[in-house]
Amino acid sequence: MSIDSFIRKNRFFLAPIAGFTDSPFRRIARKHGAGPVISELISSEAVIRRKEKTLKMIRFHEEERPIGIQLFGRSPQVMGEAAAIVSEYSPDFIDINLGCPSRKVSKGGMGAGGALLLDPERVFRIVESVVKNTERPVSAKIRRGWDNSKKIYPQVIRALHQGGISFITVHGRTVAQKYSGFADWSIIKEIKELAEVPVIGNGDIISYNDAVKKLKESGCDAVMIGRAALGNPWIFAGYKPTVQEIIEQIKEHLEMMIDFYGEKGIVLMRKHLVKYIHGIKNASKVRQKLVVSDSKEDIFGILNMMLK
Numbered sequence: 001m002s003i004d005s006f007i008r009k010n011r012f013f014l015a016p017i018a019g020f021t022d023s024p025f026r027r028i029a030r031k032h033g034a035g036p037v038i039s040e041l042i043s044s045e046a047v048i049r050r051k052e053k054t055l056k057m058i059r060f061h062e063e064e065r066p067i068g069i070q071l072f073g074r075s076p077q078v079m080g081e082a083a084a085i086v087s088e089y090s091p092d093f094i095d096i097n098l099g100c101p102s103r104k105v106s107k108g109g110m111g112a113g114g115a116l117l118l119d120p121e122r123v124f125r126i127v128e129s130v131v132k133n134t135e136r137p138v139s140a141k142i143r144r145g146w147d148n149s150k151k152i153y154p155q156v157i158r159a160l161h162q163g164g165i166s167f168i169t170v171h172g173r174t175v176a177q178k179y180s181g182f183a184d185w186s187i188i189k190e191i192k193e194l195a196e197v198p199v200i201g202n203g204d205i206i207s208y209n210d211a212v213k214k215l216k217e218s219g220c221d222a223v224m225i226g227r228a229a230l231g232n233p234w235i236f237a238g239y240k241p242t243v244q245e246i247i248e249q250i251k252e253h254l255e256m257m258i259d260f261y262g263e264k265g266i267v268l269m270r271k272h273l274v275k276y277i278h279g280i281k282n283a284s285k286v287r288q289k290l291v292v293s294d295s296k297e298d299i300f301g302i303l304n305m306m307l308k
């Protein structure tokens with residue numbers, strides 16, 4: 001499928017959220033109507049060392065397509081080698097992380113992720129190297145800038161074009177903002193007007209109607225939804241689930257987690273559980289019990305009680 005056709009087919013992407021948007025959650029999002037999905041960020045250094053845990057993060061099911069695998073790293077050569085390895089898994093595209101604000105990744109401006117926005121020449125070399133090493137389309141996920149002191153996106157967009165990027169996702173915050181304040185959709189619109197490739201807008205979408213509105217107002221080719229989809233994959237269809245439907249979805253999700261991770265999946269499910277029950281009346285009473293339960297039977301038992 002070409003980039004244009006998969007973007008045109010469904011304009012609501014699921015955002016990558018480390019620790020959440022693994023294969024089970026991506027499948028659930030797709031079931032409820034999400035368009036393209038992207039893996040959590042994956043270290044290019046760990047990929048080229050073929051670390052077992054990292055290679056497991058690249059796994060996906062056919063029903064997740066179209067799927068992008070997201071890589072981060074500072075070295076153009078390592079990013080290229082990692083892209084070649086990731087391509088063996090045949091994702092629909094490879095995404096380059098140019099937005100992560102965490103100290104571990106961006107190293108206060110000296111590392112990868114969002115820090116690379118300060119070095120457009122390196123952005124160009126990374127994109128060029130990834131493009132050379134894969135037959136797959138290559139995209140990048142950027143933030144609108146490093147901080148408010150300087151408008152740097154025109155140089156970054158130029159570097160992405162020169163490197164051969166196929167599409168660009170823009171999170172409308174600066175790296176310095178981390179997750180505070182708001183995403184600036186007027187700058188996302190400016191970037192859309194400047195870019196010669198499709199642009200996906202991202203940041204603070206809270207509902208289906210909000211997604212439709214932001215898609216229209218920004219002129220973007222698609223929008224991407226992250227945090228608001230956690231515990232609420234129905235956002236992609238604009239559907240409000242009943243309590244029974246939420247409980248059924250939690251049960252299915254838990255089964256998928258155990259299937260994917262083994263018994264460890266029960267503990268990994270806890271953060272999703274908290275999100276799912278957030279919107280259920282009186283759920284705070286069972287919350288504590290749910291997040292300390294370590295057997296599927298106990299969790300199912302508590303969930304069944306919630307229906308009474």
Ligand SMILES: Cc1cc2nc3c(=O)[nH]c(=O)nc-3n(C[C@H](O)[C@H](O)[C@H](O)COP(=O)(O)O)c2cc1C
Nearest residue numbers: 015016017018040041141171203204205225226227
């Ligand atoms: C806990 C957390 C983890 C994230 N992990 C990633 C990631 O691995 N890669 C990435 O490009 N963005 C990551 N993001 C950023 C989201 O993809 C998205 O750009 C951001 O949350 C804004 O969109 P939203 O308001 O719809 O959540 C993460 C965000 C959060 C809150």
